[in-house]
């Protein structure tokens with residue numbers, strides 16, 4: 001069973017690709033997290049967990065979802081992390097989580113996809129995004145091959161810098177950077193309510209037809225990148241940058257799941 005979390009669609013795209021290629025079931029963690037329900041799932045096939053990289057680790061919200069859930073049946077668990085650049089030493093943290101949950105850890109696959117972190121970094125335009133997604137296909141296809149063969153993903157060498165990013169910088173990143181305060185809606189807002197529905201933490205509510213952000217944010221970028229009017233800004237950081245959303249994975253123009 002493939003279980004994914006995605007803010008702007010990259011991880012959903014990869015999860016859909018794996019589901020189509022492996023003929024496996026696909027579950028979106030969004031509904032569980034949004035409703036505050038613990039997952040209670042059963043799979044006879046290996047678990048494949050797909051999520052973005054946040055500060056060189058799995059998103060804390062996704063790790064909490066995994067910790068709090070029940071995943072019965074097969075013990076083998078593969079992890080696929082999409083990223084804009086690299087996942088650091090995320091594998092060690094995932095290995096610890098698997099030990100806690102009784103999973104038989106089968107490794108983590110790094111898949112470089114378009115950067116979505118508009119609150120901090122430049123985001124790619126459509127042509128650049130398409131090029132990056134095309135370049136990600138061999139990694140995904142290799143992942144499909146290893147899973148089909150029942151082999152763990154190959155181990156990637158971890159440097160001291162990787163270890164520091166994941167263990168030391170990640171907590172500081174959450175403490176100092178992951179904040180909703182700089183979000184605001186411009187006059188381009190048409191009050192459609194899409195941002196309110198897109199927030200997995202229900203951190204946005206419409207007041208007088210305009211979104212207002214609370215303090216419970218995990219920086220998934222779903223609100224700012226999903227606004228159909230590009231009416232959301234993050235302080236000055238997002239000014240003039242393309243709003244990035246990944247398309248669905250389709251075969252001959254058809255989404256087969």
Ligand SMILES: Cc1cc2nc3c(=O)[nH]c(=O)nc-3n(C[C@H](O)[C@H](O)[C@H](O)COP(=O)(O)O)c2cc1C
Pocket residue numbers: 005006007008009010011012051052053054055056057082083084085086087113114115116117218219220221246
């Ligand atoms: C809060 C946040 C933190 C991020 N941290 C990293 C990181 O440490 N390394 C990296 O390569 N990309 C990082 N990124 C980029 C995303 O991991 C990447 O674009 C991912 O594919 C987005 O997946 P999604 O579209 O499924 O949400 C970060 C993005 C966000 C929003």
Ligand code: SF4
Pocket residue numbers: 185188189190191192193194195196209210211226227228229230231232
């Ligand atoms: S998604 Fe955009 S246009 Fe719709 S309510 Fe939110 S900010 Fe306004």
Ligand code: SF4
Pocket residue numbers: 180198199200201202203204213216217218219220221222223224
């Ligand atoms: S407020 Fe926006 S960035 Fe924060 S969790 Fe909700 S949708 Fe994601």
